[in-house]
Amino acid sequence: IPAVPGYPAPTDHTQQAYDPEDDFTSRWTRADARQLKAMSDPTAPSRENSMPEEFTMPTIPQDFPDMSNGQVWVWDTWTLTEGNADQPSFKGWEVIFSLVADRNLGFDDRHTYARLGYFFRKAGIPAEERPENGGWTYGGLVFPDGASGAIFEDQSFSHQTEWSGSTRIFDGNKLRIFYTAVAFYRDAAGQDIKPADPRIVQSEGRIFADENGVWMTGFRDQHELLVPDGTYYQTKDQNPFVNFRDPFTFEDPAHPGKTFMVFEGNTGGVRDQVECTAEDLGYRPEDLQGENPLGEVPVGEGVPGGPPEIPADANLRMGNVGLAVADNKALTEWHFLPPILSANCVTDQTERPQIYIKDGKYYIFTISHRSTFAPGIDGPEGVYGFVGDGVRSDFQPVNRGSGLALGSPSNLNFAVGFPFAPDFNQHPGQFQAYSHYVMPDGLVQSFIDTIGTSEDFRRGGTLAPTVRVNIDGDDVTVDREYGDNGLGAYADIPANTVWPVPDTP
């Protein structure tokens, strides 16, 4: 991929597959991630999108409906899945799982009160025949009160939450929910007394349905699966702000009989003591638009206008996509493998990663906020994609080497602001959607965070319109033929098969 004038060339990635057990971690380099700014229009005026339309989610109107009819805030959401990420309906019902919180809380206070809830609706009804808000019935919380807090030895937590994960259905009506249990230890002023303690946990239950709806039982026993090891995955003691969460399990047709998990992690090591390496930067040695690792002899030394050192504090942003493999059939015992992707000095958060297999290619899709990019890197809120030949590959970031698969409309010429205080110059859609999850046939669901400009915005807490992306090699583009100029129905999460999934002949 050639360089855009004024920008470095992205790093070469072969897409070559490695054994899942191998010690090879592909890098989303700074050279790659600087392609995000390279594709932004420097002349885009205030409140307009500066990013290419083909990678931008269509703008969501501000008068969106609420899928829970005012019952709960809703954000990260996933479906029932089986091993290859098909989304079956169960006895004629579509079933989804969402993080939910009480609507009496401010939307930004939701994280420390999150619980797992579920919704259901009749399968097989075309989107245009459903109510505008998607027609879901809120089924309530999934876990009994207190169940997810029981795993913490230190019960002195002030808050204890259930964060994202995934749900698999097994023989008959057995469900295994993989999720993140987090304990917070805070004082009355909301300051951490001890660092938050995130753990990846599994719980087993049963799903039932009759003509009136869906219900679940079980989910009392919680199996702790993984806590960071400090080598591949940073611990809370190495970094009190560590990101360790969002398990997604899957089977790989290339390695039958094994179950893998991807999750959000940070690179192991004490925060601020691990430096960005030349490999994390990924520049070609002769690239005068490059940067140099801190404290190393600049490559372009003596060349007027030669490469500077990377900005200070870039090494505080050390996201990775972790990999683990199950050691038993009940999926209660797991061990870590090296991360499959690192975003050292690019972004701190590679959230809700998933593996998506299409046309023999393996995609990692993962979400990042604009605000978690490292100094010197900028890109929109959205979903980022990486393609390779196997679960562990030298992954190629999609779309001009940048990684951006689908971003919210944003203007990178202006400051980011906050969902609760959008920047005056930002596009009204900058925070319109987050937590994108790519489903079969390229459908993408996400939740609405904030829509509008600084003087007139509305918080979401409900699912966005579903959109569709065309996924073709390392090109991922918005399908504007889908729905209304690219925007499908709100909260539209269709099953693509039935349970039990029929055997393919």
Ligand code: FRU
């Ligand atoms: C993404 C996310 C997840 C996390 C949850 C917490 O929106 O940050 O990574 O599990 O939200 O609310």
